[in-house]
Amino acid sequence: MAESSANRSGSARGLYGAEPDNYLTHTRGVASWLFTLDHKRIGVLYMVGVLASFLLGGILALLIRTELLRPEAFIMKADMYNTLFTLHGAIMIFLFIIPGTPGSIGNFVLPLMLGAKDVAFPRLNLASFYMWLVGAVFSLLAIVMGGVDTGWTFYTPYSTTTNSAVIPVVFGIFLIGFSSIFTGINFIVTIHKLRPPGMTWFRMPLMLWSLYATSIIQVLATPVLGITLLLLIAERVLHVGIFTPAYGGDPILYQHFFWFYSHPAVYIMILPAMGIISEVIPTFSRKHIFGYTFIAYSSIAIAVISFLVWGHHMFASGMSYMAAAIFSALTFAVAIPSAVKVFNWLATLYKGSISLATPMCYALGFLFLFGIGGLTGLFLGALAVDIHLTATYFIVAHFHYVMFGGAVMGFMAGIHYWWPKIFGRMYNDRLGQIACLMIFVGFNATFFPQFVAGSQGLPRRYFQYPQQYQWYNVFSTVGSYLLAAGFFLVAGYLLYSLVRGRQAPANPWGSATLEWQTTSPPPVENFAEQPEAGDPYDYSNLVYDAVEGGYIARGPSQGGTNG
Amino acid sequence: MGKTHASSPLPPVEAGHNPHLAHHFDTEQQQFESVKLGMWIFLATEVLLFSGLFCAYAVYRSNHPEVFRWAHVFLNVKLGAINTVVLITSSLSMAWAVRAAQLGQQRLLKICLVLTLIGAMGFLGIKYVEYKNKWHEGLLWAGRYQPTAEAQQELLHAGQRHGQVSAPATAPREAPQSAPATEGDGLKIERSLILLPAEGPAGLKAAGVGRVAQLSQQVPKQLWWFFGIYFLMTGLHGIHVIGGIGAISWLLVRSMKGQFGPRYYTPVDLVGLYWHLVDVIWIFLFPLLYLIR
Amino acid sequence: MAEAKNLPRGDLPTGARQHGPATGHVVSVRILLGVWALLLVLTLLTVQTVISPWADFGSRMDLYIALAIATVKAALVLLYFMHLRYDSPLNAMWFIFALFFVALFIGGLIGDSQQYQSDLIPGYAPAMNP
Numbered sequence: 001m002a003e004s005s006a007n008r009s010g011s012a013r014g015l016y017g018a019e020p021d022n023y024l025t026h027t028r029g030v031a032s033w034l035f036t037l038d039h040k041r042i043g044v045l046y047m048v049g050v051l052a053s054f055l056l057g058g059i060l061a062l063l064i065r066t067e068l069l070r071p072e073a074f075i076m077k078a079d080m081y082n083t084l085f086t087l088h089g090a091i092m093i094f095l096f097i098i099p100g101t102p103g104s105i106g107n108f109v110l111p112l113m114l115g116a117k118d119v120a121f122p123r124l125n126l127a128s129f130y131m132w133l134v135g136a137v138f139s140l141l142a143i144v145m146g147g148v149d150t151g152w153t154f155y156t157p158y159s160t161t162t163n164s165a166v167i168p169v170v171f172g173i174f175l176i177g178f179s180s181i182f183t184g185i186n187f188i189v190t191i192h193k194l195r196p197p198g199m200t201w202f203r204m205p206l207m208l209w210s211l212y213a214t215s216i217i218q219v220l221a222t223p224v225l226g227i228t229l230l231l232l233i234a235e236r237v238l239h240v241g242i243f244t245p246a247y248g249g250d251p252i253l254y255q256h257f258f259w260f261y262s263h264p265a266v267y268i269m270i271l272p273a274m275g276i277i278s279e280v281i282p283t284f285s286r287k288h289i290f291g292y293t294f295i296a297y298s299s300i301a302i303a304v305i306s307f308l309v310w311g312h313h314m315f316a317s318g319m320s321y322m323a324a325a326i327f328s329a330l331t332f333a334v335a336i337p338s339a340v341k342v343f344n345w346l347a348t349l350y351k352g353s354i355s356l357a358t359p360m361c362y363a364l365g366f367l368f369l370f371g372i373g374g375l376t377g378l379f380l381g382a383l384a385v386d387i388h389l390t391a392t393y394f395i396v397a398h399f400h401y402v403m404f405g406g407a408v409m410g411f412m413a414g415i416h417y418w419w420p421k422i423f424g425r426m427y428n429d430r431l432g433q434i435a436c437l438m439i440f441v442g443f444n445a446t447f448f449p450q451f452v453a454g455s456q457g458l459p460r461r462y463f464q465y466p467q468q469y470q471w472y473n474v475f476s477t478v479g480s481y482l483l484a485a486g487f488f489l490v491a492g493y494l495l496y497s498l499v500r501g502r503q504a505p506a507n508p509w510g511s512a513t514l515e516w517q518t519t520s521p522p523p524v525e526n527f528a529e530q531p532e533a534g535d536p537y538d539y540s541n542l543v544y545d546a547v548e549g550g551y552i553a554r555g556p557s558q559g560g561t562n563g
Numbered sequence: 564m565g566k567t568h569a570s571s572p573l574p575p576v577e578a579g580h581n582p583h584l585a586h587h588f589d590t591e592q593q594q595f596e597s598v599k600l601g602m603w604i605f606l607a608t609e610v611l612l613f614s615g616l617f618c619a620y621a622v623y624r625s626n627h628p629e630v631f632r633w634a635h636v637f638l639n640v641k642l643g644a645i646n647t648v649v650l651i652t653s654s655l656s657m658a659w660a661v662r663a664a665q666l667g668q669q670r671l672l673k674i675c676l677v678l679t680l681i682g683a684m685g686f687l688g689i690k691y692v693e694y695k696n697k698w699h700e701g702l703l704w705a706g707r708y709q710p711t712a713e714a715q716q717e718l719l720h721a722g723q724r725h726g727q728v729s730a731p732a733t734a735p736r737e738a739p740q741s742a743p744a745t746e747g748d749g750l751k752i753e754r755s756l757i758l759l760p761a762e763g764p765a766g767l768k769a770a771g772v773g774r775v776a777q778l779s780q781q782v783p784k785q786l787w788w789f790f791g792i793y794f795l796m797t798g799l800h801g802i803h804v805i806g807g808i809g810a811i812s813w814l815l816v817r818s819m820k821g822q823f824g825p826r827y828y829t830p831v832d833l834v835g836l837y838w839h840l841v842d843v844i845w846i847f848l849f850p851l852l853y854l855i856r
Numbered sequence: 857m858a859e860a861k862n863l864p865r866g867d868l869p870t871g872a873r874q875h876g877p878a879t880g881h882v883v884s885v886r887i888l889l890g891v892w893a894l895l896l897v898l899t900l901l902t903v904q905t906v907i908s909p910w911a912d913f914g915s916r917m918d919l920y921i922a923l924a925i926a927t928v929k930a931a932l933v934l935l936y937f938m939h940l941r942y943d944s945p946l947n948a949m950w951f952i953f954a955l956f957f958v959a960l961f962i963g964g965l966i967g968d969s970q971q972y973q974s975d976l977i978p979g980y981a982p983a984m985n986p
Contacts, residue, residue, distance in 0.1 A: 117587035120597045185604045192946065193597040194587070220957050223608045227615030231795070239706025240791045242619055247705035248785050252972065253622060256965050257615060307957055311968070320971030323964075595880065596944060603947040607954035614958040621962050622969045632915060644903050648896060655892040658883065658937040665882045832880070839938045843930045850922035854906040856915055 022424065022521040037122035038524060042129050043108030044422065047415075049132060050104055053095035060088040062484055065446075065477040071465050081463040082149035083164070087142075089152030094173045095136050097407055098265060101272035102183050102218070103132065105414045106211050108422055110187060112515035112522065113205050115196040115531045120189040128182035131175050138172030141165075151461060153262070156243040156254045160235045167233055174229045177222045180268070184218030187211050196514075199533035205513045206295055206536075210275025213299040217264045217271075217306060225261035228254070255314050263310040267302055269403055270370075273410020274299070274341055277363050280413050281345050283511040284360035285352025288537040291344035298337035305334045315386045324383055331381035338374055342367065357509065358432030362413035365440045369405025373398060376451065391461075394454030397447045405443060412439075412490070419494065420508050424521040425501030431493040438486030445479025505550025510542045516551075583827045595829060602833045606840050609803075613844055616796045620851060623788050634789035635855040636721045637702055637714070639693065643853035646689050647845065653682025654842040657811075661835045664828035669821060672831070676815045679838065683808045690801055697790070704791035718786075793852055800848060803841050810834045881942035891936045898929050 023040045033041060064084050067074050076084070107125065111118055119125055142148055145165035150158055159166055191212050195204065232254075234240045241247030243254040282289040289295065311319060311327030345367060354360070376398040380386045389395065420426055453472040458465055465473070507516040515522075517531040542551045581591060588594040624631045660675035701709040710718070814834055817823065823831055902925040906918055935941040940948045 111587075120587075121601060122585075122587070124601075181605075181608050185601050185608075188604060189597050189601045192600060193593055219604055219608050220611060220954060223611035224615055224961065227612050227799075230799075231615070231619075234795065238704060240795060241705025241787055242791055242795070248788055249705070250622070250969070253619065253965070253969065256968065257618070260961055307960060311964075318972060318975065320968050320975070322971050323968040599943065600947055600950070603950050607950055610951075610954050610958060614961055617958070618962045618965050621966050625966050626969055626973055628915065640903065640907065644899065647899050651892065651895045651899065654933060654937055655888060658888055659885075662883055662885075662888070665880065836938055839933050842937075843933050846929045846933070847923075847926050850902055850906075850926050851919075854902065854918070854922050856906050856918050 020519070021523060022519065023524045024423070024521055026524045035126075037118070037126060039107050039111055039119050039122065039125055040422070040522065040526075042125050043104050043106075045129055046099065046103035046107060046132070047105075047422075049129075049136065050096050050100040053091055053136065054100075057088055057092035057096055058484060058487065060084050060091070062480060064088060065473075065480045067463075068465075068473045069477050071467050071470050071473075073464065078463045079149060080147075082151075082461075083147030085461055086148045086151050090139065090148070090169060090173065092403075093152060093265075093269075094176050095132075095139060097269045097403060099132055099176065099179060099183070101276070101407070101411050101414065102187070102211060102214055102268075103129070103179075105276070105411070105418060106183070106187065106214075106272060109418060109515055110190060110208065110211055111194070112421075112518070112526055113208055113513050113536075114190065114194050114199070115514045115527060115533065116190070116194040117526050119186045120193060121186050124182050125186055128179045128186070131179035131182065135172040135175030135177075135179065138168050138175065140172075142169040142172070153258060154232060155258075156232070156235070156249070156251045157245060159232060160244045167236060170229045170232055174226055177226045177229075180218045180222045184215035184222075187215040188219065196530070196533045202293065202296065203533060203535065206278035206289065206292065206299075207272075207275035207513075209296045209299045210271045210278065213303040214268050214271040214275075216300075216303045217268050221261045221264035221268075221307070224257065225265075228257040228261065231257070252314070252318050255317050255319075256310070259310040259313045260307075263313065264303075264306045266399075266403070267306040269407040270338075270410075271299060271302060273366070273407045273414075274338075276410045276414040276417065277345060277366055278341075279511070279513065280359045280363040280417055281348050282352075282537045283417075283509050283539075284355045284357060284363070285349055286355075286510070286539050287348055287352035288535075288539075289344070290347035290350075291340075292537070294340050295344050298340045301337040302334065305330070305337065309334050312381055312386070315383055316390045328381055328383040328386075332378065335374060335378055335381070342371060342374075356433065357416075358427075358429055358436060359413045359417040359509070361433050361436040362409050362416060365436060366406060366409040366413065369401055369409060369440075369443065373401030373403075373405055376401065389454060391459055392454035393450040393458045393460055396460050397450035397454060400447045400450075404447075409439075412436075415494075417509065418515075419497070420504030421515060421520045421522070423498055423501075424504050424519075425497045426504050426508065427497035427501055428493045431489065435486045435489040435493070438489065439483055442479050442481075442483030442486055446476050446483055447479075449473075449475045449479075502549070505548045507542070507551040508549070510539060510544065510551035512536050512538050512542065581826065583829075598829055598833065599836075602836050606836060609840055610844075613796075613799065616792070616799060617847070617851075620792050620796065623792060627785065627788065630785050630788050631855055633718065633722070634702075634786040635853065636718060637697070637700065638793070638853050639696075640853050642689050642693055643849055646686050647849045649682050649685050649689070650842050650845050653679045653686070654839055656682065657835045657838045660814075661828065661831050664818075664823045664831040665825055667824045669818070669824075672818050672823065673815065676811055676818060680808060680811050680815070683804055683811065687801065687804060687808075690797065694794075697794075702790050703787070704794055705787040708787035708790065710786075796848055796852065800841070800844055803844075807834075807838050807841055810837065881939060883936065883939065883942075887936055891932050895929055895932060898925050901925060 023038055033045065036042060036045075063076075064081070067076055067081060067084075107119070142165040145168060148164045148166055148169050150162060150164070150166060154166065154170065191204070191208055231240070231242055235243050235247075235249070239247055241249050243249040243251055245251060278289060278295055309327055309331045311323055312331045315324050315328070356364075376394070380389060380395065380398060416427070416432060449472040453469050453476075454460070456469070458469045458472070504520040506519055508520070509516075512534070513536045514531045514533065518527050541553050541555045543554050544550070545552045584591050584594060588597065656675045656678035660672050660679065663669075663672035663675055697703060699711070700714040701707075701711045702714055703709075811834060814823075814831055817830065902922055905921055905925075934951070940951070
């Protein structure tokens, strides 16, 4: 087989054969970025945006943790504390995690994995980014206006009666909801309509199954959040009387409305990360993914079942006992597809040829941390146990284990996996491993004590706490500083790689999905020639070439098994 | 996997290439179907947006049916029915506009778009009349619910007509206290109405809880629930009608420039889908709000 | 495998039409006017059911009848004005799929709210439970 030009030294020749021409260098200037229709550039714009949001949310978290070093007031007053945890939650959830992986990595990788030139609706894609941006500006406006103190869940009647800047934040989130919907529509249509010849549904990379399932949730659940937030604004401005008891409204109705979106939303957060893990683990085990069909179907199952369990956030709210019992039973069901995935990933690792590159470190960390997070979710799904654990730090620890230990670790794995493809540079892998270790240890130090403290009764969102819990809080805070240090290290070597990193080959990790068949970074049109779809997990003919510094295809593939 | 062969690079754009075919689609058929699928998914999101309001309606009506039975008296069924007919007819003209675009009938296309616009604005006009009436009668949502004396008389008369109210109408009852702090967010809770904790549970059994049957014997107080939901639902629907007017006007401008024809009529089709959905939502709103016996 | 490159991407297009202008199905005038007339008739029917004294089935039956008629009207608009009858079934599938979730949402909430009405304590929320 002749080697294509794409496999040579990671750079395609530009029109005049002088410098490598890729999507980053093809056009220059701020306007070419602000008005781009190229999904790759939009992905990069999203990445910058969500990482900036992560930084902001993280700083807020550090402030919270620092305040909690002492049982009494330490560096701030109670109102400020309420504002901080509200903003931390809202920014992390709505500005970072929900748009994060689909918007940045998803946008970049999805068309490449399909061998396509772009997503189905490039202008809608740009619109989705701008909706995110405007929504983020509104949310930040709230900070300027003194912040919000309702908790990120905006429960009525407090949120309809408090004097803080609820409306800018809520309106900002409403706009970000549109961003989510547009991205979802784009991904669904692209996967339906732009698959290459030969790539049937069951020959797609599992990342695409995950993004498809994520998009289902995005388009079906987000509008309900939209109407909920609109009603909240109407309630505050006009006193419509639908959620506030003093005007005749029903606050439990608000909670139903809110959680009908927000529970499926947590699966928007985790499914893309699971998709990334499904790509990283086989690649770094040099072994075909185990149980492809099961993983594919479990993604859809998670998406569908996630709509049936929202009431488990409301066990102590005044909901009826019958509904509580039904939701508790259904919550156990939603754990099953996730467990199916974990078993299949472990089976993939078994007898694989494991290489501990940085993406794999994050993926292994994911397995451990998401395992803990998911299992503690089962504790909380049990109705009788939840009555005692709800609104304690147990909940805080649980959702941080799944959202941070799950979704963010997956996101970090994805960033490190596709970094060479996106920016054409290799980063220092040793530093990557060290940072991953710091993050892993720091994370566990921060959040594991919170399980214990919560089960011993420490309530969440409390500004002051009894003396007996101080030791847990101090341990947790020190852990959070280590965690932050790990992230600053990551930022350091990644940014350094942009200026001094080794030029990346087309396929540094030896993966078999289509995006690695083009240069790193890809040209504007994604592929110099149409790649042919095969088994995305068949590594039999990929060998490492020292000259290239990456993997190239030698000989025909042995024909991988599918499943 | 991973076969790479020295095949030809992607073909350059041919001369005579349809300017409406985007570079990432292979055929116009594929592009057209993709766009339609995308639009249908967007319509699904619109349905879910309204579903929140339908849900609020369903919850309040199933738990307090008497409130809805009483309050609907103030809605004019005739105007509602006229609005329904107007919207259905504008749907016809919109569907015809799509057909005209497909067949290249430029003049008919413009006429149909204009007719649709007239229908839309007529709908809004009638809605304005209805809203104005409600405003003057003080029949608004909770924060502004202050029915005028005439409105209360009308309610009592309607109750008498239907045998719901036995005694002749006495002096109009006081309008419930609307929220005192309309500009701020503080609430004044009437302390006297809040039972002391020791009395609470016992008071439950004594008072007889839940959906109290005796409400059919007198006018229920919380009519503002109905009006709150009425204004929210028709208001959100009206906002969508206004959006539709904008979109159809844009179509009209483009069709005057002759941009639509058998080879390219996708925007007409898509706006048509949106407009039909607006119609479908009203088809459900009308019986739910207006046709309560 | 050169021929494979001529195959379309994604799901096969409806009717396996792969080239030429995408005209789509054109609805006939007869159908347009017929559906419109039927919609008006159904509107009249639905209004009469509620107004006329001889068709008094009680408030609950009224609601069901009105919703049934509304569903028929909506189906007519969806199938004919919105071309669902002539389109790829994928579009209809998405719409119906969404309706399942609407039903889940509304059904779940009605069920739960009816169940907890008996837990509400009168007087604690003066405007809600006098």
